Amino acid sequence: MFENAETVMALLIFLPLLAALGCILAGPAWWQNLLMVTTVAFQMVLAYQLAGIVRTAGTQIATLGAHQLPLAIALRADGLATLMIALTAVVSFATAAYACGWATTESAGHGTALRSLLLMLLSGISALFLADDLFNVYVTLEITTLAAVALVILAPGAGAAEAAMRYLLMAIFGSLLYLLGVALLYAETGQLSMHQLTGQLPPVLTLQVSLLLMTAGLGIKAAMFPVHAWLPAAHASAPSAGSALLSALVAKGAVYLILRIWTGPFAGVWTAEAAQMFAALGIAGMLYAAMQALQQNSIKRVVAYSTVAQIGYLPLLMALPSSEAWLGAAFHAMSHGLAKAGLFLAAGNLVAVHGDDHIWRLSGSGRRMGLNTLAIGMASISLIGLPPSGGFVAKWWLVQAALATGQWWWAVALGIGSLLAAAYLLRLLGYAMRELHPHELLVESSEAPLSQAMLWPPFLLALAALLVSLLGEPLGRLILVGAPPEWTP
Amino acid sequence: MSFYTTLPLHVVLTSLVASIVMLCIPERLHYWRIGVNLTAAILKLLLVGIMLIGVARGDEFGFRFEMMPGISFYLHADALTMLLSLLSALLWLVTTIYAIGYLKGTPNRRRFFACFSLCVAATMGIAVAGNLFTFFIFYELLTISTWPLVVHTGTREALRAGASYLAYTLFGGGLFLLGIIGLHVVSGESQFTPGGFVTPEMADPFVLRVLFLLLFFGTAVKSAMVPFHGWLPKAMVAPSPVSALLHAVAVVKAGAFGIVRLVYDVYGLDMTLALGMSTVVAVMAGITIIYGSLRALFEDGLKARLAWSTVSQVSYIALGIGIAGPLATIGGLVHLVHQGLMKITLFFCVGAITHTTGVKRVSEIDGMGRRMPLTMLAFSVAALGMIGLPPMAGFVSKLYLGVGAVERGAWWVLGVLVASTLLNAAYFLPILGRAWFAEPVDHHLRREASAPLLYPALFTASLTIGAGILAGMSYSPLQWVIVIAGRFYR
Numbered sequence: 001m002f003e004n005a006e007t008v009m010a011l012l013i014f015l016p017l018l019a020a021l022g023c024i025l026a027g028p029a030w031w032q033n034l035l036m037v038t039t040v041a042f043q044m045v046l047a048y049q050l051a052g053i054v055r056t057a058g059t060q061i062a063t064l065g066a067h068q069l070p071l072a073i074a075l076r077a078d079g080l081a082t083l084m085i086a087l088t089a090v091v092s093f094a095t096a097a098y099a100c101g102w103a104t105t106e107s108a109g110h111g112t113a114l115r116s117l118l119l120m121l122l123s124g125i126s127a128l129f130l131a132d133d134l135f136n137v138y139v140t141l142e143i144t145t146l147a148a149v150a151l152v153i154l155a156p157g158a159g160a161a162e163a164a165m166r167y168l169l170m171a172i173f174g175s176l177l178y179l180l181g182v183a184l185l186y187a188e189t190g191q192l193s194m195h196q197l198t199g200q201l202p203p204v205l206t207l208q209v210s211l212l213l214m215t216a217g218l219g220i221k222a223a224m225f226p227v228h229a230w231l232p233a234a235h236a237s238a239p240s241a242g243s244a245l246l247s248a249l250v251a252k253g254a255v256y257l258i259l260r261i262w263t264g265p266f267a268g269v270w271t272a273e274a275a276q277m278f279a280a281l282g283i284a285g286m287l288y289a290a291m292q293a294l295q296q297n298s299i300k301r302v303v304a305y306s307t308v309a310q311i312g313y314l315p316l317l318m319a320l321p322s323s324e325a326w327l328g329a330a331f332h333a334m335s336h337g338l339a340k341a342g343l344f345l346a347a348g349n350l351v352a353v354h355g356d357d358h359i360w361r362l363s364g365s366g367r368r369m370g371l372n373t374l375a376i377g378m379a380s381i382s383l384i385g386l387p388p389s390g391g392f393v394a395k396w397w398l399v400q401a402a403l404a405t406g407q408w409w410w411a412v413a414l415g416i417g418s419l420l421a422a423a424y425l426l427r428l429l430g431y432a433m434r435e436l437h438p439h440e441l442l443v444e445s446s447e448a449p450l451s452q453a454m455l456w457p458p459f460l461l462a463l464a465a466l467l468v469s470l471l472g473e474p475l476g477r478l479i480l481v482g483a484p485p486e487w488t489p
Numbered sequence: 490m491s492f493y494t495t496l497p498l499h500v501v502l503t504s505l506v507a508s509i510v511m512l513c514i515p516e517r518l519h520y521w522r523i524g525v526n527l528t529a530a531i532l533k534l535l536l537v538g539i540m541l542i543g544v545a546r547g548d549e550f551g552f553r554f555e556m557m558p559g560i561s562f563y564l565h566a567d568a569l570t571m572l573l574s575l576l577s578a579l580l581w582l583v584t585t586i587y588a589i590g591y592l593k594g595t596p597n598r599r600r601f602f603a604c605f606s607l608c609v610a611a612t613m614g615i616a617v618a619g620n621l622f623t624f625f626i627f628y629e630l631l632t633i634s635t636w637p638l639v640v641h642t643g644t645r646e647a648l649r650a651g652a653s654y655l656a657y658t659l660f661g662g663g664l665f666l667l668g669i670i671g672l673h674v675v676s677g678e679s680q681f682t683p684g685g686f687v688t689p690e691m692a693d694p695f696v697l698r699v700l701f702l703l704l705f706f707g708t709a710v711k712s713a714m715v716p717f718h719g720w721l722p723k724a725m726v727a728p729s730p731v732s733a734l735l736h737a738v739a740v741v742k743a744g745a746f747g748i749v750r751l752v753y754d755v756y757g758l759d760m761t762l763a764l765g766m767s768t769v770v771a772v773m774a775g776i777t778i779i780y781g782s783l784r785a786l787f788e789d790g791l792k793a794r795l796a797w798s799t800v801s802q803v804s805y806i807a808l809g810i811g812i813a814g815p816l817a818t819i820g821g822l823v824h825l826v827h828q829g830l831m832k833i834t835l836f837f838c839v840g841a842i843t844h845t846t847g848v849k850r851v852s853e854i855d856g857m858g859r860r861m862p863l864t865m866l867a868f869s870v871a872a873l874g875m876i877g878l879p880p881m882a883g884f885v886s887k888l889y890l891g892v893g894a895v896e897r898g899a900w901w902v903l904g905v906l907v908a909s910t911l912l913n914a915a916y917f918l919p920i921l922g923r924a925w926f927a928e929p930v931d932h933h934l935r936r937e938a939s940a941p942l943l944y945p946a947l948f949t950a951s952l953t954i955g956a957g958i959l960a961g962m963s964y965s966p967l968q969w970v971i972v973i974a975g976r977f978y979r
Contacts, residue, residue, distance in 0.1 A: 327558075411667055422659050
């Protein structure tokens, strides 16, 4: 069953959309939960199927509808896209399971909205990873953004509404810039298909401006330094299931597109100096956001700033044209997604127990919420890049790429980034190890009020981030399928 | 791949699995946890014993798993492996018994013993690691798993010590990682080979020197060599069994073992000498030995004095390697075992004294020999061994180091050894003098520590004497080390 890549890709995009409709239309809560979880579980099966096809048969290009290119909607699944699809499915599954538990606790009345938005986001982000046409990309970006903004508003309070508003305005501005860039490209070439444009574009000024506009637009959506300010507010105030998806997938979707257009259609447009500057900007953002994360007193804000910091590593790919860098960036995106989603869900459990996520809430939680604290610890190990986690494998590849191309300064920057990440994450764990004085002990706070559905997803996500390195070899081969020529071995 | 040839994997797994199982056992089921812990510790000792005989017979052990394209996770067992793995397997068992007694009735024991096991799994992994990549994985696992042990009490002081510990070790880990990947880039995938795999053609000597220093500093942090020693005295706030394990087998030994691997199995002795790096190692070790002893002299806290003594004593290993002669190498390597036995005894005793009587300072120890004669006996044996008095184990180490230095014409090393011995005597003998000959401040009844605190100390103290007196027997640490050194110097 599902031997056909076209069917698989179409199902990946439309099935969650249909399920979202199903949730909106009717049904008691348990029925909606069942629909959501089975859909997302099936999404994992599809992702696995797609990975099998791509590994054996190489990059898959499919057209939807009866038209021929360039009229039809083209989808493309290469190794990187498949990896991101698999990540999306896994993270969504854990988050969906978590949402089942969450919908029964704090958000009376928002259950349906949460479930349908989650599914809509899943559809949009899957389409984003698979889209080949730059205008279709715009459409998927908008679906994703709208679902994401709506998820932020689901949280109670004026703070969330304000954060969502800022997010919406920034995202729309980003979309406009992106669209402007696409228009310039279309005017110049008359084409928008990424795989057909690859290797075609000369380094002329119009195209360079187009690339700049598209990068700026996507950069805003990805919250890249220095246009990152909206992210910590939005990701910290969203309901935790939403924060997990936003940080693990949505922000990454925009970076993914930046990497795609730089290494794909526009590969001949930019110069090495531009790549160095872009990478330097990313590293500057990483350092800045890490310093900010060190000073936050809300756990979710620490984690949100950490997202800004971790995204800053990805532009390094452009400065390091080697297959190791390709592997490293892909591995980084994947393990960050797993670990970050786990961390946000674990923070969500603290909110569920205490009502807020002030960093003091962690005090003594090593004893009271053991499993949750273990999840925070394991996710931190991966985010810092300590072995044997997926984050470590990513760092290894990136450092190796930097040293192999003689650019040792990037290796040093990666090392400093890891130490800073260790500083702000272990600060959290330090609180967790703190022993409470008897008078500090709160009335009755333990894991008891948390349902199993909320307890296990963060733990399993963090465990996945920690152990994904064991699949380093098969995943590495998958990632290199269809990598651009400068980034293949 | 039979069970026998993959023994290196199983010796790691025994404590790794035990750690996970103990994490799953609820806090209140103490006897289940103790059962799992002791079973795993005894099983591991048996497996290591089988592996020891196998290595002595010349059997090949290995386990390989391709973790990333072109980079393998590789475990093996050679003679050097056995030195650390036997030491850690033996002392894990002893320390576990001690820790069970020491922590009786305190909270968070589940977390403690799980991390304790994980820490031993990491040490074992460091011993059996067959290439730098695998070594690094366990090296960092050790950092992660010891941190909860250092901050175990959860006090402000403990957390501060923990933060300092992580700052040093993660920084060292970062240097080490840069060195490993750099070496990987210039040499391709390579496993530890006696005589080293780095050749002069691989890269510019400057690059090779930089990489050597990155790797060396990375290990020097864990083995607490000056100026990377700052974390060790602070980490004293940990419970005594943790200090015992950290100072005798786990962290500092991992660092020292790393230096041994780096010099003999990565760069090779000839390359290290040719690059002029041996001198760097030896000088840094010499400075550390003197500085650590001087600081120990001025500490009043018993544990603090022992901690500075560790700073000093562990660098004997690096000193022996840095002198780069066969006899000095034997002295350095055998000290890896001897220092472990002696230092763990000292910490066991101090822990037992503090736990039983509340005495924490040298100035309070007057008359302790009458109150806890057996504990003080074990302490005295180990302390005299540290000073280097025959027939204790420490004498053997110092003898070989001294003769080795003369053999290589490094006369300054003799100066270091003499000065350090005098300093050792100066900071240990007052403790012994006060404990045995001073009048007790108040006349407490004679009360020994409880059995799980006392017998481990007596056991390791007798090993200290045994390793010295029976140094000539086959399978003694000394004979084993002579075999190892024979592979480096033909």
